[in-house]
Structure formats: structure tokens, C-alpha cells
Amino acid sequence: MMYATADNLTNERALPKTLHCHQLNEVRLLQPLRPVEFAEDEYPRIEYHRRQQQFWDPIRLALFTLAIVAITGITIGIVTHFVVEDDKSFYYLASFQVTNIKYKENYGIRSSREFIERSHQIERMMSRIFRRSSGVGRFIKSHVIKISPDEQGINILIVLMFRYPSTDSAERIKKKIERTLYQSLKIKQLPLTINIPSFSLTPIDSKKMRNLLNSRCGIRMSSSNIPLPASSSTERIVQGRETAMEGEWPWQASLQLIGAGHQCGATLISNTWLLTAAHCFWKNRDPSKWIATFGTTITPPLIKRSVGKIIIHEEYHRDSNENDIALAQLTTRVEFSNVVQRVCLPDSSMKLPPKTSVFVTGFGSIVDDGPTQNKLRQARVETIGSDVCNRKDVYDGLITPGMLCAGFMEGKIDACKGDSGGPLVYDNRDIWYIVGIVSWGQSCALPNKPGVYTRVTKYRDWITSKTGL
Known part of the structure; x- marks a missing residue:
């Protein structure tokens, strides 16, 4: 400049x-506060008198019971974390035909306004379908890769990203996604008409997903191959x-x-x-x-x-x-x-x-x-x-x-x-x-x-x- x-x-x-x-x-960062040290002789020891009592009196029994409950709860939480919450990313390449949209030449130019606006519409629709319907999993994001012409409208190639427990398999998750999509197409009023028989879903690995997204510009990826939202910088x-x-x-x-x-x-x-x-x-x-x-x-x-x-x-x-x-x-x-x-x-x-x-x-x-x-x-x-x-x-x-x-x-x-x-x-x-x-x-x-x-x-x-x- x-x-x-x-x-x-x-x-x-x-x-x-x-x-x-x-x-x-630049904003100067405040220096961390140092802990204040006190000498032991500043605080006299206090001797507490103990009285003889039975070990299993009501108070001790209650405390013992609470401790057992707490330990049990923590154990269950740890098991849940490793068995259920240990999620991993799953990626899918989806393609389908949209019949109520006519192809425009600028759909072939990823930086064009037409491609951007249509991509956002498709991605919002996918979010609407999966955001509340992914079961124990979590829908992360979708990215349109390509919009191509078709005799009956346009063809869409899109990457879908999910988080599911690592114990799930890609094929089992694929069936859940397909079931959710088919139910949505039958029930919900969606802005785009998808030809259901044309829909296909293929599991892909992170490398294939990254290569596909590389064909698109302006996407920031985290080390876990999940796109970084704008808020990650704003904060x-x-x-x-x-x-x-x-x-x-x-x-x-x-x-x-x-x-x-x-x-x-x-x-x-x-x-x-x-x-x-x-x-x-x-x-x-x-x-x-x-x-x-x-x-x-x-x-x-x-x-x-x-x-x-x-x-x-x-x-x-x-x-x-x-x-x-x-x-x-x-x-x-x-x-x-x-x-x-x-x-x-x-x-x-x-x-x-x-x-x-x-x-x-x-x-x-x-x-x-x-x-x-x-x-x-x-x-x-x-x-x-x-x-x-x-x-x-x-x-x-x-x-x-x-x-x-x-x-x-x-x-x-x-x-x-x-x-x-x-x-x-x-x-x-x-x-x-x-x-x-x-x-x-x-x-x-x-x-x-x-x-x-x-x-x-x-x-x-x-x-x-x-x-x-």
C-alpha cells in the first residue's frame, strides 16, 4: 500500500x-498474573479435636453413597465419550438431476454470479434437509462442485460432509442419508425438483474430497479437512x-x-x-x-x-x-x-x-x-x-x-x-x-x-x- x-x-x-x-x-497482550506466594509461618496450624464415632453413621454413609454415584457418573461419561462422542468425518459425493431449472451458460463459470447464486440455493436446500434429520450424526456442510446441462434441466455434483460416531460404517451412514433425503423429497416443499431415480451417493475419502474442493476457490480448510467458518477468524x-x-x-x-x-x-x-x-x-x-x-x-x-x-x-x-x-x-x-x-x-x-x-x-x-x-x-x-x-x-x-x-x-x-x-x-x-x-x-x-x-x-x-x- x-x-x-x-x-x-x-x-x-x-x-x-x-x-x-x-x-x-497490534493490541498488546496483558502479562499473565503471577501467583502470590505466602510463607507457611504466616498461617498457624489449627488442631481439630476428633470425637469417637462409628464409621457407618448416617452422615458418612450418605457421603459414601454420593461418592459412589459420582464415580459411576464419571465412568459412564468417559465410556460415552470414547464410544459415542468419538466422532469422525464422513464424506460423500452426490449427483442428481434438477428438472425445474434450465441450464445457463454461466453455470460453467464458477466465479459467475449465476453459479454462485444457484450453488448457494442448492447448499441451503441440503442444509434444510439434513440439519435436523441426521439422527445421532451431524451434518457439517455441502459444496456444489459442478453444474452441468441436462436434457430435462441441470445436473448437480455436490460434496456432502457429516460427523458420525467412529463406530459407524460409511455404507450404513450412506443408507441413513439416502433415507433422509427420500423422505424429505416426498414430504417437504423444496425449491428445486429433484428427479429421485437420478440421485446417487458415493462414499469418498478425505483426499478425494480435498481434490474435489480444490476445484473450487475461496475455501479454507482446518487440519481435520472441515471447512473453517467465517466466525473462526472474527472471534x-x-x-x-x-x-x-x-x-x-x-x-x-x-x-x-x-x-x-x-x-x-x-x-x-x-x-x-x-x-x-x-x-x-x-x-x-x-x-x-x-x-x-x-x-x-x-x-x-x-x-x-x-x-x-x-x-x-x-x-x-x-x-x-x-x-x-x-x-x-x-x-x-x-x-x-x-x-x-x-x-x-x-x-x-x-x-x-x-x-x-x-x-x-x-x-x-x-x-x-x-x-x-x-x-x-x-x-x-x-x-x-x-x-x-x-x-x-x-x-x-x-x-x-x-x-x-x-x-x-x-x-x-x-x-x-x-x-x-x-x-x-x-x-x-x-x-x-x-x-x-x-x-x-x-x-x-x-x-x-x-x-x-x-x-x-x-x-x-x-x-x-x-x-x-
């Missing part, structure tokens, strides 16, 4: 922030904090100059293409001098790749920060996994109203002009309308249609130096889209000076023209 200095303000322009990028603010963010787990932001990359270290962030949008800011390459456009790394730490990196090509927007203007967008192509593709994954590119028609909750991540400093952070940081911010951002007391008309403001008018939470080129992402039903690229701003986290990001939807066609994505 780029930030304005005092000299910039006299020109009423903010200089590119290649080495003055947006950064996340951990307070004015910028270290990311909590591997794979929480699997599309984040670090762009580094060989011999000079981290310069900018970038976002994985395919297994070979990174999306970043044009101003990151202002001083050096030679791809052979750059590398990209992945993982939650810069050192050591999880994965390292060389950069083979750099494409900067033809109309990038450093003085006005317009068209601050670039692409970097890796020489060797990365393999998608739980911890490395691509983000979704938004449809050009996607609109985010003011105060929409979005997330920014990066390795940048936590104070203006501070050092790069080795561990990836994250912060929740909110979108701010261009009308507000263009006020005289904010950025005084410098925000163009290709820019997006995000942060808080009171400041405190922001991106900063070293975060430039990194992602601003939006969650839409646990599918994540890149909506902004950290671009510029005045200093870091000042009141009335929110972060300014390249608005990705404005450049959707440009990205496609260069990458085919």
Missing part, C-alpha cells in the same frame, strides 16, 4: 507505498493480531526481492498466478529478482517459488495511484492443500455496501515505518463509501472509481508498510473473495485516513485478459 508523507500532503497526493505499505495495528481479531492457525488465509503470499527480503503481499488466484499491487514493482520489474513464499511465516516459508513473469497495468500512474494492480506468474505451479489455496475472484457486478465486514492480512509493520513482521497478521475492517472517503477532511477527492476505502473513521485498525499488494477479502457464505488490494493511504491508522485499496471488481476483465481466469 502507499501512504502520504508530509511532503505528499503539500501536493495533495499520496506517494506509492511500495515501501510505505498498509499495515495491521480472534482485535485491532490486528497474529493469525491463529495454518491455512486460515491460505491464499496469502509474500513477494520478496532476492537479497532484500519481504517487500509486498500478494494473493494466489490460481496455481500459477498471483494478484498484487503495481507499485510493488516500481523499483524493480525484473522477474528473475523476485520470489514468492507461502505460509503463515516468512522464515521459514512453507513453500517457495520463483517468479517468471510480471504484468503491470498499462495505465498505472504512480502520482495518482490509479490502476494500482499487477500480476506475477510463478515458474512452477503450487499444489493446493489445506494450507495453500486460491481465493475466488469476484464477478464484476459484485457490490459491497458501506460497513460491510472485510478482512485484511499481511506481514507488514504494526506501527508507521516499523519493521516487517515474521508471522502473518489479520484484522477485520469495514468498507467505507467513496462519498465519505472523498470528503475534504478525508482524502479530498482523490478516490477514483477503481479504489475502495476500508477501515474505520476513528482509525486504530489499518494496514501499513509491508502489507502493500496483499488481499482484502470478503466472506460470502464461507466462500472467500478478494475485493481489494492494499494500495495506499496517509500514514497508518490515523483518524479520517482509512486504508485505500484497488477495487478488484473494476479490473475483473483486465485480469481475465491477462490470465484467462
Whole structure:
């Protein structure tokens, strides 16, 4: 991102922030309280007089009985935990025909509005069917993999995820799922008409499930191969904090100059293409001098790749920060996994109203002009309308249609130096889209000076023209 200095303000322009990028603010953690120690001689011993009594008096008998009941209860709980509560994940690939929907050409484009909206409708229907009807098991999630044409409508390929006791078998659970589905199709009023004979369900292992989901973008996976919901991040963010787990932001990359270290962030949008800011390459456009790394730490990196090509927007203007967008192509593709994954590119028609909750991540400093952070940081911010951002007391008309403001008018939470080129992402039903690229701003986290990001939807066609994505 780029930030304005005092000299910039006299020109009423903010200089590119290649080495003055947006950064996340940090909250200091309180030191844990230490236990207070007391000397034994501060507390005199008290001698209690005992009186002779029979061991099995009523009080002792009652206490003994309660102890036996408690021990029995604990034992039952432990047995229940290991026998019943020791759940495991079960995955199924389902396919079926929907007869009351006509196929649209954009169903074949996973990033299209048509595919997204139809997928969400199908996934909501599956949740409605299974959420309350999975018996002793638990429905986790579904993900539409493919929508294809059919003579009578459309064909759906979808992954279903469940948690059941580990003592169950995949085949027995399959019969439960089929029974639940058939009953629902006969009884409930569903928005889509499913041709029952066309329905098929196949158990798959976690590797097959992961490979299928890799064909979809914007999905974050936990170590147990269960998708992470948006709330897993929301609950951990307070004015910028270290990311909590591997794979929480699997599309984040670090762009580094060989011999000079981290310069900018970038976002994985395919297994070979990174999306970043044009101003990151202002001083050096030679791809052979750059590398990209992945993982939650810069050192050591999880994965390292060389950069083979750099494409900067033809109309990038450093003085006005317009068209601050670039692409970097890796020489060797990365393999998608739980911890490395691509983000979704938004449809050009996607609109985010003011105060929409979005997330920014990066390795940048936590104070203006501070050092790069080795561990990836994250912060929740909110979108701010261009009308507000263009006020005289904010950025005084410098925000163009290709820019997006995000942060808080009171400041405190922001991106900063070293975060430039990194992602601003939006969650839409646990599918994540890149909506902004950290671009510029005045200093870091000042009141009335929110972060300014390249608005990705404005450049959707440009990205496609260069990458085919």
C-alpha cells in the first residue's frame, strides 16, 4: 500500500507505498498474573479435636453413597465419550438431476454470479434437509462442485460432509442419508425438483474430497479437512493480531526481492498466478529478482517459488495511484492443500455496501515505518463509501472509481508498510473473495485516513485478459 508523507500532503497526493505499505495495528497482550506466594509461618496450624464415632453413621454413609454415584457418573461419561462422542468425518459425493431449472451458460463459470447464486440455493436446500434429520450424526456442510446441462434441466455434483460416531460404517451412514433425503423429497416443499431415480451417493475419502474442493476457490480448510467458518477468524481479531492457525488465509503470499527480503503481499488466484499491487514493482520489474513464499511465516516459508513473469497495468500512474494492480506468474505451479489455496475472484457486478465486514492480512509493520513482521497478521475492517472517503477532511477527492476505502473513521485498525499488494477479502457464505488490494493511504491508522485499496471488481476483465481466469 502507499501512504502520504508530509511532503505528499503539500501536493495533495499520496506517494506509492511500495515501501510505505498498509499495515495491521497490534493490541498488546496483558502479562499473565503471577501467583502470590505466602510463607507457611504466616498461617498457624489449627488442631481439630476428633470425637469417637462409628464409621457407618448416617452422615458418612450418605457421603459414601454420593461418592459412589459420582464415580459411576464419571465412568459412564468417559465410556460415552470414547464410544459415542468419538466422532469422525464422513464424506460423500452426490449427483442428481434438477428438472425445474434450465441450464445457463454461466453455470460453467464458477466465479459467475449465476453459479454462485444457484450453488448457494442448492447448499441451503441440503442444509434444510439434513440439519435436523441426521439422527445421532451431524451434518457439517455441502459444496456444489459442478453444474452441468441436462436434457430435462441441470445436473448437480455436490460434496456432502457429516460427523458420525467412529463406530459407524460409511455404507450404513450412506443408507441413513439416502433415507433422509427420500423422505424429505416426498414430504417437504423444496425449491428445486429433484428427479429421485437420478440421485446417487458415493462414499469418498478425505483426499478425494480435498481434490474435489480444490476445484473450487475461496475455501479454507482446518487440519481435520472441515471447512473453517467465517466466525473462526472474527472471534480472534482485535485491532490486528497474529493469525491463529495454518491455512486460515491460505491464499496469502509474500513477494520478496532476492537479497532484500519481504517487500509486498500478494494473493494466489490460481496455481500459477498471483494478484498484487503495481507499485510493488516500481523499483524493480525484473522477474528473475523476485520470489514468492507461502505460509503463515516468512522464515521459514512453507513453500517457495520463483517468479517468471510480471504484468503491470498499462495505465498505472504512480502520482495518482490509479490502476494500482499487477500480476506475477510463478515458474512452477503450487499444489493446493489445506494450507495453500486460491481465493475466488469476484464477478464484476459484485457490490459491497458501506460497513460491510472485510478482512485484511499481511506481514507488514504494526506501527508507521516499523519493521516487517515474521508471522502473518489479520484484522477485520469495514468498507467505507467513496462519498465519505472523498470528503475534504478525508482524502479530498482523490478516490477514483477503481479504489475502495476500508477501515474505520476513528482509525486504530489499518494496514501499513509491508502489507502493500496483499488481499482484502470478503466472506460470502464461507466462500472467500478478494475485493481489494492494499494500495495506499496517509500514514497508518490515523483518524479520517482509512486504508485505500484497488477495487478488484473494476479490473475483473483486465485480469481475465491477462490470465484467462
